[in-house]
Amino acid sequence: MPSTPYYVTTPIYYVNDEPHLGHIYTTIAADVLARHHRLMNEDVFFLTGVDEHGQKVQQAAEAQNIQPIELADKVVSRYQQLWPELAITNTDFIRTSEPRHHQAVHAMWKKLCAAGAIYKDIYEGWYCVPCETFWTETQLNDAECLEDKKCPDCKRSVEKVQEESYFFRLSQYQEPLLEHIRNHPDFIAPESRRNEVLRFVESGLRDLSVSRTTFSWGVPVPDDDAHVIYVWIDALTNYLTVLGMPEHDQSPYWPADLHLIGKDILRFHAVYWPCMLMAADLPLPKRIFAHGWWTVEGEKMSKSKGNALRPSDLLAHYEADVLRYFLLREVPFGADGDFSYDALKMRYNSELANDIGNLLNRSLAMLKKYRNSIVPESQTEEACDRALIADVEAMQREVDQHLSKQAFHLAIERISIVVRHGNRYIEENTPWALAKDGNEARLNTVLYHLVEMLRLVAVQLHPFMPNKSLAMLEQILTINPENIHLNFHDVGGWGKVKAGDTCLAPTPIFPRME
Ligand code: ME8
Secondary structure, X not given: OOOOEEEEEEEEEEOOOOXXXXXXXXXXXXXXXXXHHHHOOOEEEEEEEEEOOOHHHHHHHHHOOOOHHHHHHHHHHHHHHHHHHOOOOOOEEEEOOOHHHHHHHHHHHHHHHHOOOEEEEEEEXXXXXXXXXXXXXXXXXXXXXXXXXXXXXXXXXXXXEEEEXXXXXXXXXXXXXXXXXXXXOOOEEOHHHHHHHHHHHHOOOOOEEOEEOOOOOOOEXXXXXXXXXXXXXXXHOHHHHOOXXXXXXXXXXXXXXXXXXXXXXXXXXXXXXXXXXXXXXXOOOOOEEEEOOEEEOOEEOOOOOOOOOOHHHHHHHOOHHHHHHHHHHHOOEOEOEEEOHHHHHHHHHHHHHHHHHHHHHHHHHHHHHHHOOEOOOOOOOOHHHHHHHHHHHHHHHHHHHHHHOOOHHHHHXXXXXXXXXXXXXXXXXXXXXXHHHOOHHHHHHHHHHHHHHHHHHHHHHOOOOHHHHHHXXXXXHOOOHHHOOOOHHHHOOOOOOOOOOEOOOOOOOOOOOO
């Protein structure tokens, strides 16, 4: 039976600059979901890639005296090297300069034209190159940005633009979009962002300029190559390109289950994109989640301050799994957060080294000491054993519920509850005293429950820390975990560890960070 498709996307990142913390954040989050859905045996399509076109990239290339495509090639190789280092398991990597993407953008444009949603006029207004956003005079005025000629969003300089342009009849989709958002409470998350979009749409949508004539780095308008297609129309279409749409009307992966984005690009995804899709008569994505922004040691990351955290520097000091864990544990997804080395060290030492690491070491050390690392048979269960099993089973259900809402920090916290329960279980059952008193039956049961609980904790941690999870499973199962078919059906239930299975002596997986 074909398995359920699950399609998750990240934004495609501009190639004007090197990857930074913000880029790895979204991609790690998407990877955790992709891995979790693979554990559920679903047919996962996980897309990331790069946005190569637009004035911003053209200007960045000019500043380096190279062609935009050369700049793109350079930055793309950074991403392609980075993703495996962070254990990212994307299915496809889209570059918007690829022929398949040009074709998809042309097909999209033609669909919009056929629907009567495109017309030609003169655009007169302002443009923010860093955001690749059009602003009207009134919008600048309302945001008190007209006098300084600043972008209401990023506060950098805007430039005056007057040129012939194609327009998309965005205004026509105001009511259908409002209706869709109101009827689909889960379409935009978190709630505060949904309200923000509702207010924006209710205040009135104006038609959108969707082509430029004053630079050339982009997809030309079909049959009118004095115009390049607005970079956001081009970029958003990437989510269809990889599925062979919109040339083909459908794909098992469309509509996407989830577009993960940062809060700064919400309007493009939650307003322009659904309206384009409605005009093209295509289904809308099921959900758009806008996460918050990171500051670094209390300061906004910026090129001019030179404090943008580079993933390669982070990876020189911390393992990928530790970064993945910290970024998703530290801050509720959707809220803004601050990255600090002290916070990372504190969380690592208390939650990974102390709680999980200790539990694994203590348990496997006792198994070695008392049973020569061979898993004993569980005997009569007592209330505390049943409580541990019930907690593990609740963890499995609740992690899934939290992840279906992109509440990564709650999912991790739910796993931590079981870990703390496990440490308490040791304190309460005092295996060393059972051994001393010769209470072999009870000792067998306690050791069995510890090993099985640890195994299921490792399975639940897998999407977050794939390497650490495999290292845990290797110690628990002594078989090459690469050979295990990691899905909840095969490895998820309580009782899969059997009496007679052999574990390894513990090797610390989370040594303390000094
Ligand atoms: O916007 N903290 O690309 P981009 C968290 N090409 N996230 C951050 C961040 C920070 N400090 N800084 C940036 C684009 N981001 C477009 C997308 S999609 C069809 C086209 C996030 O490279 C930001 O919120 O400027 C955005 O989601 C992502 O990085 C890509 O930014």
